[in-house]
Structures are given as C-alpha cells and as structure tokens.
Amino acid sequence: MATIIHITLKGIFRDRVFQGIMVLAVLFLFIPSAASLSMRQMTELTTTLSLSLISFIMLLLAVFLGATSIWKDIERRYTFSVLSLPISRTTYLWGRFFGIALFMLMTTVFLGAMALIAIKAATFGYPPSRPVVWSTIIVTILFDALKYILVVAVAMLLATVSTSFFLPVFGAISVFLAGTATQPVYDYLQTPSVQAAVSVIVRKAAETLYYLLPNLSGFDLKVHAIYSIPFNVQGLILTSIYFAGYTLIILSIGSFLFAWREMK
Amino acid sequence: MSVLQRPVTALLVGLLAYGVVLGPFTAYMKQKPIEEKFGYLPSINVLRYVSVDHKELVGASLVMKVIMYFGGVAEKQQANVIVQPPDYARMSGILHGAVQLDPYNMDAYYFAQSFLTWEVKQYQMANNLLDYGMKYRTWDWMLPFFAGFNSAYFLKDYKQAAEYFKRAGEINGNELNISLAGRYMQASGQTELAIAYLGAMEKSERNQAVKKNYQIRLKAFNEVRRIELARDRYKNTEGVLPVTLDTLVRSGLLSPPPSDPYGGQFFLEPDGKVATTSKFTFAGAGNVSTPKVSK
Numbered sequence: 001m002a003t004i005i006h007i008t009l010k011g012i013f014r015d016r017v018f019q020g021i022m023v024l025a026v027l028f029l030f031i032p033s034a035a036s037l038s039m040r041q042m043t044e045l046t047t048t049l050s051l052s053l054i055s056f057i058m059l060l061l062a063v064f065l066g067a068t069s070i071w072k073d074i075e076r077r078y079t080f081s082v083l084s085l086p087i088s089r090t091t092y093l094w095g096r097f098f099g100i101a102l103f104m105l106m107t108t109v110f111l112g113a114m115a116l117i118a119i120k121a122a123t124f125g126y127p128p129s130r131p132v133v134w135s136t137i138i139v140t141i142l143f144d145a146l147k148y149i150l151v152v153a154v155a156m157l158l159a160t161v162s163t164s165f166f167l168p169v170f171g172a173i174s175v176f177l178a179g180t181a182t183q184p185v186y187d188y189l190q191t192p193s194v195q196a197a198v199s200v201i202v203r204k205a206a207e208t209l210y211y212l213l214p215n216l217s218g219f220d221l222k223v224h225a226i227y228s229i230p231f232n233v234q235g236l237i238l239t240s241i242y243f244a245g246y247t248l249i250i251l252s253i254g255s256f257l258f259a260w261r262e263m264k
Numbered sequence: 265m266s267v268l269q270r271p272v273t274a275l276l277v278g279l280l281a282y283g284v285v286l287g288p289f290t291a292y293m294k295q296k297p298i299e300e301k302f303g304y305l306p307s308i309n310v311l312r313y314v315s316v317d318h319k320e321l322v323g324a325s326l327v328m329k330v331i332m333y334f335g336g337v338a339e340k341q342q343a344n345v346i347v348q349p350p351d352y353a354r355m356s357g358i359l360h361g362a363v364q365l366d367p368y369n370m371d372a373y374y375f376a377q378s379f380l381t382w383e384v385k386q387y388q389m390a391n392n393l394l395d396y397g398m399k400y401r402t403w404d405w406m407l408p409f410f411a412g413f414n415s416a417y418f419l420k421d422y423k424q425a426a427e428y429f430k431r432a433g434e435i436n437g438n439e440l441n442i443s444l445a446g447r448y449m450q451a452s453g454q455t456e457l458a459i460a461y462l463g464a465m466e467k468s469e470r471n472q473a474v475k476k477n478y479q480i481r482l483k484a485f486n487e488v489r490r491i492e493l494a495r496d497r498y499k500n501t502e503g504v505l506p507v508t509l510d511t512l513v514r515s516g517l518l519s520p521p522p523s524d525p526y527g528g529q530f531f532l533e534p535d536g537k538v539a540t541t542s543k544f545t546f547a548g549a550g551n552v553s554t555p556k557v558s559k
Contacts, residue, residue, distance in 0.1 A: 037328060039471045040370045045324055052321040126470065129370065130403060147317075180316040220317040227368045227401075 001095040004087070008099025012065065021107055024057055028114040032122045043132060046122035047226045050115035051137075055144055057111060058104065059176065062148040065100045066155030067168030070258075090255040097156055097251060101149045108145040112138065130228045139236070140225035146243045147219035151176050153250040154214065160258040175213060183217035186210045214246055305329075308361035315365065323366030330355045330362075331375060335473035341546045349546070352384045360393065367400040377410045378465075378474060382481060383545055387418040398431075405436035413461055417454060455489050455538075480525045484544055487522045491530060491538045494518040505536040 012018070028050065035045035070093070087095075116137065123132060155172035162168050188194055189206055218239045224231055305326070306314070315322035337350045359376045362369055373394060380390035394411040401407055412428030415421045462485060466478035491509065494517040498506045509530055512518035522530045528542025 037331070037471075038324075038371055039331065039469070039474065040374050042470075044370070048320045048324050052318050055317055177316060181313050184312065216317065222317070222320050223366070223368060226320055229368075 001087075001091050001098070004092055004095025005099040005102060008069070008096050009103055012100070012103050017061070017065070017103075018107070021057060021061070021110070024053075025111060025114050027053055028111075028118045031118045032125060035122055036125060041129065042126040043119065043122045043128035044226050046119050047115075047132075047137065048222070050118050051140065051144070051222050051225060054108070054111045054115060054141060055148075058107070058144060058148040059151070061104060061107060062151040063155060063169055063172045063176075065103070066152035067159055067172055068165050069096050069100060070156060070159040071162065071165045071168065089259050093156065093160065093255055093258050094251060097153060100152050100156075104145055104149050104152065108141060112141040115141065128228075133225075133228045136221075136228060136231065137225040139231065140221040143219045143221050143236070143239065146240070147216050150214055150216070150219075150243060150247055150250075151179075153247045153254070157250050157254040157257070160254045160261060176216065178209070179214040179216035180220070182210045182213050182215055215242070218242065305358065305361075308364050311361070312365060319365045320369075323362045323369050323372070326358050326362040326365070327369055327371045327375065330358050331371070331471060331474075334375075334379070335471070338473045338477055350379075350383075352379060356380060356384075356386070356389070363393070363396065367397065370401065370404070370406075373397045373401075373407060373410070375474070377414075378477070381414055381418060385418075387414050390414055391419075403435065405432040408432040408435070417458060417461075455485055455492055459485050459489060481544065483525045484540070487524065487530065488538045488540075491518060491522055491532075495532065495536060495538070499536075506532060508532060 031046050031049045031053070032042075035042050035049060038045040073096075116134065119132060119137065151172055154175045155168045158168040158171040159165075162171075185206060189198065189203055195203070218235070221231065223229060305311075311322055312319070334350055334355065337348075341349075356376065356379075359372045362372045366372075376393055377390055380386045380393070391411045391414050394407045394414075397404075398407045398411075408428040408431040412425045412432060415428055416425035419425075459482065462478055462482045466475060466482055469475040469478055491512070494512045495506060497517050498512055498515065506512050509518065509522065509532060513521050524530055524540050524542050526540070526542035526544055526546055528540040530538060530540045533539050
C-alpha cells in the first residue's frame with residue numbers, strides 16, 4: 001500500500017496541484033487589509049476569512065482529487081497495469097485514498113501556517129476583544145481537514161461505480177451540501193410546531209437521510225476559533241470516532257463495489 | 265503568419281472594445297444609485313442553508329454590506345449632497361439576519377446600536393438585539409453597557425439600566441459602569457453623560473464614516489450643553505427661565521450663538537429644555553419595522 005500512497009502523492013505533485021494551491025494562498029496576504037474594514041473585530045474577521053479560504057481550497061481539492069483519481073486511472077488504462085501487480089483492488093483503492101488524505105493534511109499544514117501568520121499580523125493592527133487561542137485555531141483547521149478527507153472518501157466511493165467523472169464530482173458536491181445541512185434540518189424538524197405541521201413520512205425520510213448522509217456540521221468549529229470559545233472535548237472525541245467510523249464504512253463499501261466492477 | 269492573423273485580430277478588436285467601454289462603464293457603475301448597489305438579498309432562512317460551513321463569513325459579509333452602504337450615504341450627507349436618507353429598515357433587517365448566522369458578530373451589534381437609537385429611535389428593538397447578543401457574547405461588557413445607556417437615557421427605565429450596568433461592571437470589573445448607572449439614575453445631567461458616552465464611542469471608532477457621525481453628534485451635544493449652562497446662569501441671575509435663545513445671546517451669556525451641525529435651529533422648549541428643529545438628524549428619522557431575532 002505504501003507504494004500506491006507514494007505513487008499517488010508523486011502524481012499529485014507532478015500535476016502541479018501544490019503550485020496551484022500556493023498561488024491561491026497568495027490571497028492570505030490580502031486578508032488583514034480586507035479585515036481592516038471591520039469596525040470592532042479585525043482579528044476575528046481575519047480568522048473568519050482565513051478559515052473560509054482554507055475550507056474553500058480544501059473543498060476544491062477534495063472534490064477534484066477524490067473524484068478524478070480513480071476515474072483518470074481507468075480512463076488512461078493505468079489500472080490494468082497497476083492491478084496486474086500482486087496487490088488487491090482494495091489495497092489499490094485504500095492506497096489512493098490515503099495518498100490523497102496525506103496530501104490534504106500536508107496542504108492543511110501549509111495553509112494553516114499561512115492563516116496563523118495572517119491572524120498574527122491582524123492582532124498588531126487592532127487587538128481582539130478576547131485573546132487569540134492558537135491551539136483552538138489549529139484544532140479547528142485539523143477538523144476542517146478531517147471533514148474534507150471524509151468528502152474525498154465519498155467522492156472515491158462514487159468514482160468506483162462511475163464511468164465518467166460527472167457523478168463523483170457533482171455527487172461529492174451534493175453530498176457535501178446535504179451533509180452540512182442535515183443537522184440544521186434535523187433540529188428544525190424536532191421543534192414542536194414543525195412536528196405538528198409536517199407529516200410523519202416526511203419526518204421519517206428526513207431522519208433516515210440524517211443518519212445516512214455524513215453529518216459535516218460537527219466538524220465545523222470555526223465559531224470556536226474566531227471568538228476563542230472553549231471546545232467541548234467530549235464532542236471532539238465523538239466527532240473523531242464518527243469520522244473514523246464513517247470513513248471506514250464508505251471505503252469498505254467502495255472496496256466491495258470496486259472489487260465487483262468489471263474492467264474493460 | 266496567417267495562422268496567427270485571426271487570434272491577433274480578435275485580440276486587437278477585444279482590446280479596442282475594452283478600452284472604449286472601460287471609461288463609460290466605470291462612470292456608469294460609479295453613478296449607480298446606492299439603493300441599486302445595495303441589491304437584492306435572499307431571505308436569511310435560505311442563506312442559512314446556502315452558506316454551508318461559511319455562516320460566519322456570510323454573516324460578516326452582510327454586516328460589511330450594510331456598513332459600506334451607510335458609509336456611502338453618510339459621506340454624501342456630510343458633504344451636503346442631497347440624497348435619500350439611509351434605508352434604516354433594510355439595514356436593521358440585514359443586521360438582524362447577520363446575527364442569526366453568526367450570533368457572536370460584534371460589528372452587527374455595535375453598528376445596530378449606533379443607528380437604531382440616535383437615528384431611528386427604536387430603543388426597545390436595539391435592546392432586544394443587545395439582549396440576544398448577551399446570550400452569546402457573555403464576556404463582552406459593551407453589550408450590557410449599550411443596553412444600560414439605552415435604558416437610562418432613552419427609555420428612562422432606571423431600574424433596568426442599573427441591572428445592565430451592574431452586569432457590565434461584573435464582566436469588566438470596572439467601577440465606571442456602576443458609577444455611570446448611579447449618575448443616570450438621578451435623571452439629571454443627561455447631556456453631560458451623553459457627551460461622555462459619545463466621546464468614548466468616537467475615540468474608539470475605526471470606521472471613518474461612523475466616526476464622523478459620532479463627531480457631528482458630539483458637536484451638537486456640546487452645543488446643547490453650552491446652551492444649558494447659559495440657561496442655568498440666566499435663571500440664577502434673573503430668577504426665571506429665558507423664553508428664547510436670543511435672550512441668552514443678547515445678554516452675552518451665549519457667545520458665539522449656537523450652531524447645529526445638522527443644519528437645524530436650536531430653541532428652548534417651555535420647560536427650558538434645549539431642542540433643535542433638526543432633531544439631531546440630517547433628514548429626520550425614518551420608520552423601522554420591528555424584525556425579531558429567533559431564539
């Protein structure tokens with residue numbers, strides 16, 4: 001598997017993805033000056049903009065790397081040569097996943113460092129109303145990375161059954177959008193007024209989707225980082241276990257589907 | 265050569281068209297009414313789902329949109345350009361929406377406080393918004409400080425003001441809030457305290473349009489204070505309240521004559537209270553509906 005991870009990483013760097021990220025990271029330089037428009041919370045706004053920029057870049061990476069990796073291999077017929085090696089399809093799939101996940105983590109470290117520099121620069125301009133808690137920001141960025149690694153897993157699952165990149169790309173984006181909305185929708189449906197107005201079938205359908213789709217709201221800790229609000233440590237542990245469990249399920253299903261897939 | 269001829273021609277035509285249109289297009293965008301620039305915004309319930317994991321960013325963008333809109337109108341008003349007064353109802357609605365996306369956004373509360381009270385006189389709405397913010401920004405003494413000021417100065421609810429100031433004092437450990445509360449509760453010397461409040465706000469303000477707004481209001485209240493002092497001196501010497509400001513000016517107690525930076529005329533009400541025809545606004549206050557913040 002280490003070979004596949006190595007090949008995956010090498011391929012991503014060869015495609016100059018990292019150079020693209022570095023170009024986008026130039027935007028971090030402009031964040032403190034954009035945040036100076038704020039009346040009272042320049043540092044908070046810098047943190048908001050930095051975290052959102054990281055999220056945006058990571059989403060693009062997750063969708064395109066996750067969705068195109070396997071599809072590209074099949075399209076270029078690389079899979080035939082790879083799968084003729086003494087490795088299983090599962091090892092190939094998981095190797096690809098861990099390669100992309102590793103790249104996502106490397107990108108997170110790079111973008112995270114840029115964000116911390118931008119936030120530090122902002123604190124010189126106008127002191128925040130509360131002291132910046134750097135560890136909170138780092139944990140927030142890490143959980144953001146986990147969220148997008150989960151999206152990579154979803155995109156790869158879709159790629160195992162798809163013959164084009166449309167399904168994995170648009171499917172991953174749809175799952176991401178739905179995954180961030182399931183918790184607010186679920187909370188909304190639990191309110192007494194809605195329970196009286198909405199039929200049981202609709203509520204049950206929504207509840208099923210709530211448990212079926214990845215709950216990405218749990219990974220969004222931005223508000224803690226921006227306003228230095230302490231974490232619920234138990235919640236973080238539960239979210240980490242949720243990430244591991246959900247990713248394992250997705251990859252396992254992906255492995256089954258990929259093993260059964262007919263290669264022509 | 266012929267291979268490059270077409271793209272080069274297309275590029276030249278494109279550059280020519282761009283060069284021709286750039287000036288008029290920029291002028292057109294610059295002249296566009298502020299109300300048009302404010303544009304359409306979807307309902308907050310839609311934005312809540314569309315903004316996915318960028319709720320804080322969308323919340324901050326909404327606040328920025330309102331601040332920039334207000335800055336544009338205020339600068340024109342301050343330059344004596346006749347413009348429609350700011351659409352306070354819309355501004356209030358957007359800020360109420362922004363805090364539903366990010367209930368911690370300080371700019372939203374701070375800016376809403378600055379215009380909901382002085383400009384549109386929706387004191388209770390301002391305090392409801394501040395109450396909502398206090399549930400989240402539990403470390404922030406400014407929100408109860410604002411609410412205390414509104415309760416004492418505008419709503420004359422001294423009991424409630426005392427509670428807010430006490431809370432502010434408990435958060436920042438500063439006796440200033442408590443002493444302010446005590447002075448407010450005497451229901452006297454309100455102009456002096458308003459000057460102190462506005463002075464503190466103006467000093468810490470970074471946004472130039474809002475800062476200028478505070479400066480103008482401060483100037484107006486300093487004039488009010490000057491008239492009040494002259495009025496009190498007149499009453500001490502003559503034993504009766506002056507009927508008009510002219511009396512004070514002629515007696516030499518009020519020199520130079522007061523000037524309202526909002527363009528109005530100061531006058532004395534029958535009970536001696538100082539008032540102005542401008543009501544301390546450039547164009548008079550608009551009406552604001554009462555948006556609610558969901559719990």
